[in-house]
Amino acid sequence: MAKRIDVAGLSAYYGPTRAIEDISMTIEPRTVTAFIGPSGCGKSTFLRTLNRMHEVIPGARVEGKVTLDDVDLYGAGVDPVAVRRSIGMVFQRPNPFPTMSIYDNVAAGLRLAGVKKRSELDDVVESSLKGANLWREVENRLKKPGAGLSGGQQQRLCIARAIAVSPDVLLMDEPCSALDPISTTAIEDLISQLKSEFTIVIVTHNMQQAARVSDRTAFFNISGTGTPGRLIEIDDTSRIFANPTEKATEDYITGRFG
Amino acid sequence: MSGTAPTATRPTPRPGGASSPALDSGTRRGDAVFSGTVRGAAILLLLLMATIAAFLVYRASDALSANHANVVTYTGQWAPDDSPPKFGIGTLAWGTLVTSLIAIIIAAPVAVGVALFITQYAPRRLAQVLGYIVDLLAAVPSIIYGLWGILFLVPHMQGASQTVSDVLGWIPLFESGVFGRSVFTAGVILSIMILPIIAAISREVFLQTPREQVEAAYALGSTRWEMIKLAVLPYGRSGVGSAIVLGFGRALGETVAVAMVLSPSYIFVTKLLQPGGNTIAANIALQFGSAFTTGQGALIASGLVLFVVTFAVNWLARRITRHGGAGGERRGLLALLRIGGRDESTHYESSFDVAATSAATGGAAATAIVPVQEDRGAFEAKDSVQEVAEDDAAGRARSHRASRVGAISGGVLSAPSPQRRLRSSLAGGLTVATFVLAVLPLLSILWLVVSRGTHALNLDFLTHSLRNVSEDQVGGGVYHAVIGTLEQAGLATLMAVPIGLLVAVYLVEYGRGALARAVTFFVDVMMGLPSIVAGLFILSMWIIGLGQKANGFAGALALAILMLPIVIRSSEEMLKLVPDSLREASYALGVPKWRTITKIVIPTSLPGIITGVMLGVARVMGETAPILLVVGYISNINPNPFSGDEGQATLPTVIYNTYTSAQKASNDRTWSAALLLIIIIMLLNVIARLIAWWKKPGRA
Numbered sequence: 001m002a003k004r005i006d007v008a009g010l011s012a013y014y015g016p017t018r019a020i021e022d023i024s025m026t027i028e029p030r031t032v033t034a035f036i037g038p039s040g041c042g043k044s045t046f047l048r049t050l051n052r053m054h055e056v057i058p059g060a061r062v063e064g065k066v067t068l069d070d071v072d073l074y075g076a077g078v079d080p081v082a083v084r085r086s087i088g089m090v091f092q093r094p095n096p097f098p099t100m101s102i103y104d105n106v107a108a109g110l111r112l113a114g115v116k117k118r119s120e121l122d123d124v125v126e127s128s129l130k131g132a133n134l135w136r137e138v139e140n141r142l143k144k145p146g147a148g149l150s151g152g153q154q155q156r157l158c159i160a161r162a163i164a165v166s167p168d169v170l171l172m173d174e175p176c177s178a179l180d181p182i183s184t185t186a187i188e189d190l191i192s193q194l195k196s197e198f199t200i201v202i203v204t205h206n207m208q209q210a211a212r213v214s215d216r217t218a219f220f221n222i223s224g225t226g227t228p229g230r231l232i233e234i235d236d237t238s239r240i241f242a243n244p245t246e247k248a249t250e251d252y253i254t255g256r257f258g
Numbered sequence: 259m260s261g262t263a264p265t266a267t268r269p270t271p272r273p274g275g276a277s278s279p280a281l282d283s284g285t286r287r288g289d290a291v292f293s294g295t296v297r298g299a300a301i302l303l304l305l306l307m308a309t310i311a312a313f314l315v316y317r318a319s320d321a322l323s324a325n326h327a328n329v330v331t332y333t334g335q336w337a338p339d340d341s342p343p344k345f346g347i348g349t350l351a352w353g354t355l356v357t358s359l360i361a362i363i364i365a366a367p368v369a370v371g372v373a374l375f376i377t378q379y380a381p382r383r384l385a386q387v388l389g390y391i392v393d394l395l396a397a398v399p400s401i402i403y404g405l406w407g408i409l410f411l412v413p414h415m416q417g418a419s420q421t422v423s424d425v426l427g428w429i430p431l432f433e434s435g436v437f438g439r440s441v442f443t444a445g446v447i448l449s450i451m452i453l454p455i456i457a458a459i460s461r462e463v464f465l466q467t468p469r470e471q472v473e474a475a476y477a478l479g480s481t482r483w484e485m486i487k488l489a490v491l492p493y494g495r496s497g498v499g500s501a502i503v504l505g506f507g508r509a510l511g512e513t514v515a516v517a518m519v520l521s522p523s524y525i526f527v528t529k530l531l532q533p534g535g536n537t538i539a540a541n542i543a544l545q546f547g548s549a550f551t552t553g554q555g556a557l558i559a560s561g562l563v564l565f566v567v568t569f570a571v572n573w574l575a576r577r578i579t580r581h582g583g584a585g586g587e588r589r590g591l592l593a594l595l596r597i598g599g600r601d602e603s604t605h606y607e608s609s610f611d612v613a614a615t616s617a618a619t620g621g622a623a624a625t626a627i628v629p630v631q632e633d634r635g636a637f638e639a640k641d642s643v644q645e646v647a648e649d650d651a652a653g654r655a656r657s658h659r660a661s662r663v664g665a666i667s668g669g670v671l672s673a674p675s676p677q678r679r680l681r682s683s684l685a686g687g688l689t690v691a692t693f694v695l696a697v698l699p700l701l702s703i704l705w706l707v708v709s710r711g712t713h714a715l716n717l718d719f720l721t722h723s724l725r726n727v728s729e730d731q732v733g734g735g736v737y738h739a740v741i742g743t744l745e746q747a748g749l750a751t752l753m754a755v756p757i758g759l760l761v762a763v764y765l766v767e768y769g770r771g772a773l774a775r776a777v778t779f780f781v782d783v784m785m786g787l788p789s790i791v792a793g794l795f796i797l798s799m800w801i802i803g804l805g806q807k808a809n810g811f812a813g814a815l816a817l818a819i820l821m822l823p824i825v826i827r828s829s830e831e832m833l834k835l836v837p838d839s840l841r842e843a844s845y846a847l848g849v850p851k852w853r854t855i856t857k858i859v860i861p862t863s864l865p866g867i868i869t870g871v872m873l874g875v876a877r878v879m880g881e882t883a884p885i886l887l888v889v890g891y892i893s894n895i896n897p898n899p900f901s902g903d904e905g906q907a908t909l910p911t912v913i914y915n916t917y918t919s920a921q922k923a924s925n926d927r928t929w930s931a932a933l934l935l936i937i938i939i940m941l942l943n944v945i946a947r948l949i950a951w952w953k954k955p956g957r958a
Contacts, residue, residue, distance in 0.1 A: 056845060058770065079286060085848020095839035099861045109847030112857055158843070165847050 002029035002199040003069040003086075003168040005050060010064030011228070012042070012049050014057065019045045021228035023064070025218060027169075032191060032200045034210035034237065037220030038252065042229025043203045046220070047171050050201065051087035052080040068168065085113070088167035092174040094154030096146030096161070102129075103142040105157055109165035124164050132160035133190050152183020159190065163198070170194065172202040176209065188213050207253060211241050219249045292852035293768050299760035300769075300777045303822070307780050313799040318562045321555025329559075333525050336545055338556035345556045347538070347563055349524045353441060354537040354564070356527060357516065358509035360445025365453045366502045371692025372453070373460035373498075378486055379686045388693070389461060390947065395700050396454035397873070397943050399880025401910040402932050404515035405917055406703045407447040412438035412519060415446070419531045433529050439521040441535040447515050450699045452505040457696070459504065463497030464490050483682035496578050503575035504786070507568045511788020513539040513883035514914060538564040539790045539883070546887055554802065561794040565787070572786030704936075711933025714926040720934075724912070725894035729924040736931050738895040742810060742906040743938075745899045746889075747879045749814035750821050755871055758825030765826070766833040767855055784823035792819045793884030801888060808890050810899025810906035816884035821874045828870025832863035865949055872946035876939045882910035891915050909935040 005027040012020045020042035027033050035043040048054040049062050052073060066073040073083050096105045104111075106125045115121060125142070129135040134156040138149070146157050155175060162170060172191070176184040191200060191213045204210050210217050218234035233246050244250045322329065324343050332346025376388045415438035422442075426432040471489040516537050522544060523534035536544075542557045549557055719735035727734030761781070765774060796816040800806045836859050844854040860867075890905025891912075899906060909931050916928045 051846065053842060053846060056842060081845070081848055081850045083848075084846050089842075089846035091839055091843065091846075093839060095837070095843045097840060097843070097858055097862070099858075099864075108844070108858075109849065112844065112847065112849040112853050161843070161847065167848075171846075 002197060004029050005169060005199065005201075006065075006067045007050075008065040008067075010046070010049060010062065010066060012045050012054055012062050013060065015059040018228040020049075020220075021230055023231045025231060025234050027199060027201060028216065029199045030195060030197075031215040032195045032202060032213050033216045033218065033234075034214035035201065035203045035218050035220060036205075036207060036210050036252070037229070037232075038222070039205075040225070040229070041220040041222045043220050044173050045229070046231075047173055047201060047203050048089075050169070051089055051171055052083045053089060055080065085109075085165055086167055087169040087171060088162035088165065089171045090155070090159050090162050090173065090175045093178045094151055094158050096149070096154050096157050098145070098147045100146060101143045102138050102146045102149070102157060105146040106160045106164050108161060113165065125160075128160040128164040129157075131163050131194070132156045133186060133193075134160055150183070152179050152186055155179060155183065155187060156190065159187070159194075163194070167198065169199040169201065172200065174203050174205060177205060184209070207241075211237060217241070219244070219246070219252065221248050221252070286850075289850050289852050292855070296760045296764035296768060297773070299757050300764040300773060302757065303761055304773075304776060304780060307783070310795045310799055313803045314558055314562055314565075314795065317555050317798045317802065318559035321552050322559050324552050325556070335524060336541065336556075339548075339550045339553040343552050343556070346524065347560045349526055350536055350538045350541050350560060351563060351567070352526050353535040354510055354539070354567075356530070356535070357441050357444045357448055357537055358506055360442060360530070361448035361452055361509040362502060362506045364446065364449035365456060365505060368449075368692045368696050369453050369456035369501075369505070370460055370498060371689045372457040372696050373464055374486065374490075375686075375689035375693045376457075376461050377464040378482065378490065379689055389458075391697075392454050392457050392461065393947075394940060394943055396458055397876055397880075397939055398454075398700075398703070399882070399910060399935065399939065400451060400512055400515045401880065401882045401913050402703065402707065402936060403447055403451050404518035405913060405928070405932055406706060407443070407515055407519040408917065410702065410706055411447060412443060414438075415440075415443045419443075423531050431528065431530055433531070439519060439533050440531050441520070441527050442530040444516050444519050444535070444537070445530075447519055448509040448512055451512060451515060452508050453696055454700075455508060456498075456501045456505040459501035460494065460498045463494040463501070466497075467493045481678050481682035483685040484678065486685070500575040500578040503571060503578060507571040507575065507786050510568050510571065511539055511564060511786075511790065512537075513543050513788065513790040514886075514910075516540040517543040518914075518917065539788055542790050542794070543883055543886055554797070558794050558798055561791050565791045568786050568788055568791075569783055572782060575786075576782060707929060707932050707936055710926070710929035712930070714923075714930040715933055719927070719930055723893060723895045724907075724916075724927075727893070729916075729919045729921040732923045734927065736907075736909060736912055736927070736934065738893070739907040739909045739912040739931065740934070741895065741897055742813075742889075742899075742908040743879055743910075743935075745897075746810050746813045746817055746885070746906070746908060747875055749811060749899060750817035750878055751871065751875055753814070753818040754821035754825050754874070758822050759829050759867065761822075762826050762829035762833055763855060763860070765830050767851070767859070781823050781826050784819065785827060787820070787823070788883075789816075789820055789881050790883040790887070792816045793887035795819060796884070796888045807901075807903045808888055809901055809904065810889060810896070813885045813889040813906065813908070814899060816888050817878040817881060820881065820884070821878050824874035824877060825871055828873070829863075829867045832866030832870065833859060835866065836862045865952070869946045869950040872942050872949070876942040876946070879942070880910060880935060880939055882914055885911050886914065909938075 007026070008024045010020070010023045011018055023046060035047065037043050045054060050066060050073075052062075054060050054062055062074060064074075068083075068086065072078065096102075097108060100108060103125055106128050107115075107121045110121060110124055115124075126135065129138065134153060137153060138144075138157075146154065149157060155178075159170075159175075176187050179187065188209065191202065194200060195215075202210075202213065214237045216234060217237040217240040219232045219240065220229050221232045222229045232248050233240070233244065235245070240249060241253060244253065321338060321343070325338070325345060326342035327334065327344040327346055329346055330348040332344065333349055334344060334346070336345050337343065338345040372392065376385050376392070380388055419438060419440065419442065423432050467490045471493060472485060476485055517540035520535060520537070520540060521533045522536040522541065524536060525534060527535035538560045542561055545553065546557060714732075714735075718733060720740065721737050722733070722735035723738035724734045724736070725738075761777060765777060765781075768774075769777065793816050796812055796819070800812055800815055801808055806812060840858055840862065841854055844858045845851075849857075885908055889908070889911070890903065891907055892905045893907065896904050896906050898904075912931045913928055913935070916924055916931075919925060919928070
């Protein structure tokens with residue numbers, strides 16, 4: 001059920017400020033696509049336009065077109081709530097709901113969408129936690145608060161929460177930047193497993209991580225402070241890291257970037 | 259890729275879920291209904307304010323046009339019901355200003371000292387306890403301060419007044435005063451009343467000093483006092499300024515305590531220590547009982563003046579925070595940067611002889627390189643040699659760490675000069691002194707209330723009314739007043755909490771544009787509303803305007819008006835504390851906004867909201883002034899707050915109606931009622947704080 005995302009001529013604004021400009025790309029199903037680039041180049045902003053989270057920020061708006069298997073996400077009559085149900089998201093810092101137990105956190109999306117049947121919830125919670133490689137660590141304390149887990153476990157809990165609603169696409173905004181190397185490895189392994197089911201898009205500052213986990217890599221850049229971010233190129237990860245087409249990409253990857 | 263089969267990791271697909279091609283799932287209606295409801299509550303609030311204002315102005319203008327005297331300069335008796343009617347508000351406004359100024363001059367420096375002591379000098383454990391004590395003192399109702407003022411302070415003030423006039427008598431302001439019931443005494447009472455509020459706000463402001471700034475200051479080798487000057491005070495300046503102005507506004511509107519202490523006269527007071535003077539609020543409480551139509555209108559007119567003045571003062575306080583907030587922060591940072599350059603060049607000499615540094619140097623180094631503590635809260639850096647010596651083990655650990663850092667950086671860890679350390683110690687001592695100064699009168703109040711209140715406090719006192727109990731008779735009780743207090747506060751809560759919570763949700767989750775700005779503005783207006791003016795609102799609209807009865811329900815309405823802003827503001831703060839990442843996590847699961855609010859945001863902030871509500875209840879339970887205006891006092895039991903004109907007693911009005919008695923039996927009952935009121939209010943406060951602590955999110 002993983003789906004393809006097509007982006008055409010997309011620009012995003014914060015109030016009058018244009019954060020990203022004229023971005024077009026195709027994100028293939030059942031692949032991991034990594035976004036890399038310097039800070040402030042609009043990677044995260046672009047990611048958030050893909051599930052219409054960008055517009056949650058007051059004054060933020062989007063121009064251009066994003067389609068999910070031929071459905072225009074910004075079309076008239078499209079409910080952003082439904083878009084987000086199809087395109088899940090994992091955030092930079094683990095953000096489990098503090099008032100809820102581990103079980104309730106994973107079940108939150110289904111419950112809030114109206115699923116009440118206990119057996120169905122139990123199944124989904126178990127399969128999601130298994131899918132997030134967390135089940136064995138928490139199966140005996142499902143009723144304990146999610147905030148009591150370690151940072152890496154919390155992040156996997158957030159991934160379990162995201163996949164529990166069976167999205168088509170999973171967006172990850174620097175999911176490992178707040179984690180230690182061991183937890184990072186656990187998340188990276190998980191990403192490799194999940195890509196057989198989901199279209200995964202990951203923003204990362206860590207180029208080794210991009211090289212390790214992704215099939216395709218997109219490089220974003222800005223020409224100076226205050227200018228909008230642009231997509232420089234997108235290609236197979238092996239090609240981007242070995243033999244990029246653009247000079248700017250090569251400079252960034254080899255660390256020669258100013 | 260691990261061996262997990264893809265099909266096993268896939269959660270069961272759900273019907274109606276993401277897989278449906280149509281992305282319009284019809285969640286918008288729920289959102290529309292919900293946002294309509296909260297917006298409706300916000301509009302209701304505005305309409306209420308507009309109606310109230312209209313009735314006030316209408317009543318006041320009638321009396322003002324009937325007035326035969328110059329309303330600003332007239333200094334004769336308050337006689338709006340004579341023919342022709344004569345009254346002047348100028349003397350009252352002057353008296354209000356003078357008493358409040360005296361209060362703020364005394365209270366502001368002491369309160370800032372108290373806040374500094376609690377946040378910067380007291381050990382963390384003690385600081386928490388002291389913080390709670392200050393919060394609880396802020397909850398003592400004004401009727402208790404008034405009772406203490408007239409029965410304890412006024413007699414004792416005669417000696418103090420004599421001393422002040424002996425020393426400063428050559429200044430006309432302080433000429434020959436021997437009589438305790440002066441504007442000076444009133445000012446002193448007010449200063450004690452507003453001190454806890456100013457101290458509490460200042461404490462919060464100081465606690466929010468960004469950790470990086472504190473660390474930066476310490477990292478430059480500051481003593482604690484230097485750190486305070488570099489980081490805490492610059493950061494807190496605007497917040498403290500606004501706290502002081504808020505305290506001033508509070509003093510302007512104080513009613514019963516001043517009414518009980520002053521011996522009223524209608525002159526422009528210039529001799530602070532001599533008897534006489536009056537304030538707008540006190541005059542309303544004193545004159546209301548004997549006022550007819552024009553008299554009520556005249557009092558409403560004076561209340562309107564008070565309302566406008568307190569409103570202006572509160573507006574000023576808000577402006578200070580809004581414009582100073584970011585600026586103050588910037589200034590603090592700039593100061594840090596400047597000092598940074600200077601310190602680097604002058605205070606560090608080059609030497610590698612770290613091992614030779616004495617224990618004192620170790621302490622200084624510990625001050626310079628403050629260990630990073632995990633907990634939020636007051637910083638504990640050691641200032642003096644003794645402190646370090648006492649804390650031997652920790653001190654060694656620190657100097658060890660310090661020497662390591664020193665060795666790495668290659669600088670010398672020289673102790674601050676004796677003068678700098680002395681100055682820091684002196685400043686610390688000064689804050690301790692202000693704390694003691696602040697706590698003494700409060701201890702005196704509590705001691706009096708407890709020691710005198712226990713004479714008559716027994717089971718009979720809780721189960722009997724004052725019906726047919728004469729002043730010299732022992733026995734009788736306040737059962738009737740406890741019922742009235744609980745019923746009126748309960749009804750007020752039932753009205754204020756739903757509306758308040760909806761308005762808060764509107765402001766935090768939906769509020770944009772003109773409506774939100776207007777609502778925020780009026781909540782601020784209501785926040786600084788003197789309680790007597792809330793009474794006048796209900797009097798002019800509900801009782802005079804709509805012809806309703808002066809009963810317990812009218813009292814509850816007035817209390818609800820006082821409670822609403824507390825509920826809105828505290829809920830608003832709590833809702834704002836819910837991190838946006840939680841809302842985004844919920845949105846990212848495809849949950850509509852209204853369900854995100856009701857299932858994620860509100861439950862997360864619920865303990866805080868409950869705490870805010872309980873603090874609001876505690877606050878209105880102690881109110882006297884508005885109840886005096888809209889509920890008649892009776893000494894027998896009336897359990898029905900909706901009964902015609904019968905009236906209903908509350909604990910504060912029992913105190914207000916009995917404190918003048920010269921009989922010991924009646925006096926004992928007054929003090930016992932005061933003790934009971936304090937116990938109830940303190941219990942509510944303590945429970946509220948326990949809830950906040952117990953249900954704090956993330957407490958495993």
